[in-house]
Amino acid sequence: MTMRAIVVPFLFCLVFVALGTKESELKRCKHQCKTLQQMPEYQEEKCNEMCEKLYHSEKQKEEEISSFFPYKGREEEGEVERENNPYVFDEHHFITGVETQHGRVRALPKFTERSKLLKGIENYRFEILEANPKTFVVPNHWDADAVLFVAQGRGTLSLVRKGKRNSFNIERGDIIRVCAGTTAYLINRDNNENLRIHKLLIPVSTPGQFQHFFGPGGRENPESFYSAFSSEILEAALNTRRDKLQRLLGQEREGVIIKASEEQIRVMSKHEEGGIWPFGGESKGSVNIYRQRPVQSNQYGQFYEVDDSHYKQLGDLDISLNLANITQGGMLGPIYSSRSTNIAVVVDGEGYFEMACPHLASESGRQQGSEEREPRIGLSYQKVSSKLRRGMVLAIPAGHPFVAVASTNQNLQIFGFNINARDNEIVPLAGRNNVMSQLEREALELGFGLPAREVEQIFRSQQEEFFFQGPGGQWSGRAAA
């Protein structure tokens, strides 16, 4: 509503000076500035600046004005392309947190900055760390719980908690929970491959916001948080003279991800694979999703899951994780999750995604200027679709039917964090055991308006489960039965 709060009186002012053109807001605004030039003491620059600000906010808040202006950018009726739907995130949606020659950390903004429809996951954040071979990520802690997934590479992770350090080697497929406030550091011990880690963060202090706190550091890049204290405080606390502290904290540092020597890497890599977890008793510090038995598997794909029964550290977070490996030319779904929202990342390969969305349908169905705030019962669905390629992120809300299709030349791997995982059920909408095949004949007949036999035939034609042969090259028509 806030955007509208800007727009209404702004437009009113415009109306007042008797201009009501159909140009885009920004253009209209700037044009308006020109018109005002004849006024005494008028500053056109200031006016343009105001327009820019207004226009900038508009973009950030576009969904908030959807009741005011009809949904923009819909290219064809009934389809919302990637750029215009709030469920798909590409490279350019990320904020770069750190970028050096040795690696980078990128985060998605709060999901609600993209759309109010993602309010249910507002307090979760997603971050990707990528470190070059033979590098070191400086120790730091976060005011957030975190679940890490190693999407690529081999490293060594060290965690300091409750006065103990635990270091263990990690590799592709590993899942690690890091409690809020734990001091963590990392090496990429591989000679050639980048280490890529996906992080789901659940802030404990300010909902939807988290910070990295660097103890090691200097005057800058990163600053050590010790530097924020007065010299006399530090002298007293560390029982150390000011000149020594100045030597420690006065330097400009080389960044958060830095090059480590062969020798340093060698020493810090000497840890047992997946070593024993010292924190929660006998349970392990990490679990590897590829080493689980797939819960679904056929020639078209495999589906792996990790929940608190596999890795008890997940327990209190109400999060589970899954990985779909869709064989080239295969597809997953249509399915929906009964209560989880899935934040899914394309780990490898490329393909295609489609989802049925009642929310966008009701948005786009509105007339311009219509004030209807809440749609009627969703009697129609918008197709949300997107090409998929490595690094893209999907937010798939509970209840929304979707499919993912692998390209014909490469497997498509999608890793997902399930939020609200407890008692979640993945409901199949096609193939063996699909939900329609559970309905009574009378219900099918009444629901679809066709003879039950005809409906049943359709919902029993697919013998596979969960993963199917995809629609083939170029996602174009292929008739199977």
Added chain:
Amino acid sequence: MTMRAIVVPFLFCLVFVALGTKESELKRCKHQCKTLQQMPEYQEEKCNEMCEKLYHSEKQKEEEISSFFPYKGREEEGEVERENNPYVFDEHHFITGVETQHGRVRALPKFTERSKLLKGIENYRFEILEANPKTFVVPNHWDADAVLFVAQGRGTLSLVRKGKRNSFNIERGDIIRVCAGTTAYLINRDNNENLRIHKLLIPVSTPGQFQHFFGPGGRENPESFYSAFSSEILEAALNTRRDKLQRLLGQEREGVIIKASEEQIRVMSKHEEGGIWPFGGESKGSVNIYRQRPVQSNQYGQFYEVDDSHYKQLGDLDISLNLANITQGGMLGPIYSSRSTNIAVVVDGEGYFEMACPHLASESGRQQGSEEREPRIGLSYQKVSSKLRRGMVLAIPAGHPFVAVASTNQNLQIFGFNINARDNEIVPLAGRNNVMSQLEREALELGFGLPAREVEQIFRSQQEEFFFQGPGGQWSGRAAA
């Protein structure tokens, strides 16, 4: 604050053009539009539209501007009538979701669209389904947990979850929990009586928002969510040729609530009453509130409760349910709930409701234009009152003392969903065991400023508990002792 954000600059613009009349906002606004006609290129229509928008938002957000304009509509000092208090919902507050010749589904908007005072129940939604005799409600799932109460009629409910269908007959008084994502459908199997179901919905995806997802359906009314997918995707997933799918999904359907044949009804009704629940082990699929032993009962009324000790499916929702049957001429209370907010629906009869509210008192106590954001300790209370009739909904917050009085010619039945139910205590303010009778004599004396004996006499004069003889016809004066 948003509304104010609109109002301040808007008014400023008005001030600027030098009008400051005392007419209502809308009138003033439109009048303003007229005044502007002499400007070149001015479009009066656009201006009026702007006014309408402004005025429309104002109504929706009236409580947000209460610090700006004094509380409107208070007819007499110390009393907030139905239309002007945010705790009472009548027919016209509902949004119609579906309306056909065979039935309708209506929902209350998000409670916070009515008032910020209801922020505590913002993420709960209330819906009423009403189906005519011998009708069928098309299978669909919701992205919300739901608790259903059968307020009237007899039907058969089918739920598909975890690959199994469970159908069971339901009747007046039945309570059923439906997990998010469960595919549900329903028949009204009665020949004469409407089936009326009250639903409390707890969204799992977007807080305060939910959608119905229809699998069965066609091109429209309802659309099947299958229709949102590309043809080639559906061909591959269902292993079925496009022409057959076109026959299935290409039709315009007859609506969400449709007529069913005698034979269809007969087949779908063949289920045992309250049959065995297959989902949670041995526990039953539903529970009937009228078959519970009343927790309070006398000649003036009965009070029934169902919580997770009666129906374990409620456990994780922190919800309990109650039903007050107030005998004609009787009254319930004054009582308050220690921690629950009650969403109560008048199931039958008519009567009267009064509640003491410190929030509205502090609102109305403010001076116009006063910027005091937070009231002092509530040292005064506003009476919130309303006539009650079938279908009306009350939101009764924790801690707020209230009474409900039945008319003298019919019992008044009020069914309630208790949100935040765990450890809730209903605290009696009159009658046997009222809270004042627990205070020490010195505390009564100091608190009321009268001799303890005199105060005690008053709080011990009523021998009944919970339900009392009401104030009599026309709620007018009747002196008992």
Added chain:
Amino acid sequence: MTMRAIVVPFLFCLVFVALGTKESELKRCKHQCKTLQQMPEYQEEKCNEMCEKLYHSEKQKEEEISSFFPYKGREEEGEVERENNPYVFDEHHFITGVETQHGRVRALPKFTERSKLLKGIENYRFEILEANPKTFVVPNHWDADAVLFVAQGRGTLSLVRKGKRNSFNIERGDIIRVCAGTTAYLINRDNNENLRIHKLLIPVSTPGQFQHFFGPGGRENPESFYSAFSSEILEAALNTRRDKLQRLLGQEREGVIIKASEEQIRVMSKHEEGGIWPFGGESKGSVNIYRQRPVQSNQYGQFYEVDDSHYKQLGDLDISLNLANITQGGMLGPIYSSRSTNIAVVVDGEGYFEMACPHLASESGRQQGSEEREPRIGLSYQKVSSKLRRGMVLAIPAGHPFVAVASTNQNLQIFGFNINARDNEIVPLAGRNNVMSQLEREALELGFGLPAREVEQIFRSQQEEFFFQGPGGQWSGRAAA
């Protein structure tokens, strides 16, 4: 964003009339009003009023416009003084709820009215009750759970819940949980000392808002909530004639905190110290924090903790409590809490506080007019600092390193409520077992960019733990090693 919503069009209007001076918003605004005088029917008074409103809201919402105007009031680079940081609350930040000659109740506004950075504790409220010797606090209940800490004095607290009254004597150091909806009253039974109670409130009805409900009372000061009901309702419910009720409820009362006679005090004080809790079985009604074994103790201070293992009534609230007694000339920290936010009150003494804050650093680092909404990874920290004196409140978020230093002439006692207490770890950043001493030599070397030996020497120079000798008089330079 809302503030900006006001400012943008407002400024636009100003721009429109061609004024863009650099005066403060208020002055500019009022000046503007003058300029408009020549317009017909213009009301300068109304215009000024508008300015005042605008300016007033600006102050309340200053953090919301920080992206629009650069952070105001920062006196020197790198330091945020008390008045300009949102983590420190002084006397003038409190709202006075009740103020009589016999005592007062003061509350902090919702934390988010101060800053969005405190959103994590938005739904918690803090209140201080202070009652003069030999006084009575009138019975009332709240729509909030509460944890009480007796900061000073000796009293008797009575709680009515589930139809039973429990009265017990309380004294300095006692902690008591009061469930929402419990009727509570209180005497200060001391002849000389004020009774001072700190209350943390967790609203159960409207998030972040609570009200006191007074049963005892009259027509005013306080009003009894009984008065809000119609006479005929009360007659029927209490079975008492209108004239008697008028005598009971028609009086103007003397206030919420009133003088009690020697005799009244004597009778109401006759309770066993810390008597048996009748509500939760065998557990006690209160616990005294001073009687716990300190978890940290040396010549520079003691640290006490109470959690649900000491006092099981805290269990469901996820709250723990602590008390730091810092010896004169000593200091506590630097430490941080891994997941709790601490609401800390200075109970006695005076001193100094410093905290490293990445949030404010990123705020102040922004360029004026910069639209960057989310900072990059926090690579720098702002020092938040404040003098401390009795009655001041600190909000210390999880993950943020801080120190507290006692003055050289008096012990400094700080009592804290920990929100989000489960699994919280207090992490030491100096002294024995500090987190840096757990890092590998290679990690220290790479992180600090100095030879490991040199870094280790610094982090091993302080032999004490948790509490240290402070920096000495005037917090000025003192070199220890």
